[in-house]
Amino acid sequence: MKCPKCQNMDTKVIDSRVVDNGWSIRRRRECEFCENRFTTFERKGTTELLVVKKNGEKQLYDRDKLKRALMLAFAKRKIENEEIESMINNLESEWTTDRTEIPSKEIGDDVLKALKNVDLVAYIRFASVYKSFDSLEDFQAFVK
Numbered sequence: 001m002k003c004p005k006c007q008n009m010d011t012k013v014i015d016s017r018v019v020d021n022g023w024s025i026r027r028r029r030e031c032e033f034c035e036n037r038f039t040t041f042e043r044k045g046t047t048e049l050l051v052v053k054k055n056g057e058k059q060l061y062d063r064d065k066l067k068r069a070l071m072l073a074f075a076k077r078k079i080e081n082e083e084i085e086s087m088i089n090n091l092e093s094e095w096t097t098d099r100t101e102i103p104s105k106e107i108g109d110d111v112l113k114a115l116k117n118v119d120l121v122a123y124i125r126f127a128s129v130y131k132s133f134d135s136l137e138d139f140q141a142f143v144k
Ligand SMILES: [Zn+2]
Pocket: 003, 004, 005, 006, 007, 008, 031, 032, 033, 034, 035, 036
């Protein structure tokens, strides 16, 4: 990990802590050249997941996009931010088991399945407009 101050490549880890219910590691690092200290967060490698859209196009999975859609589905419903985070964490760990690509439709279906167990209103909101991960942007426009 490069030092953000002097760009030196040699930095050592001086402290590691598991955070976010075990899903992330927070590391304190020190640059061996300028002794600058900085913090990094490392999440389980979900960023390598490719979403295959209906038209065959592939795009990098975007956790924030999914989270924004879920926040909208849960608008004015009683839910904690951590519950949404852990729902996404569970889904992601399912999606990234033994594979690096997933059809966008499967993402939508799995989210619906998860919502059904948690909040029916959020489920219906999501179901009424959702077609796939492709259509999450349309969904956001609709809810607004
Ligand atoms: Zn440095």
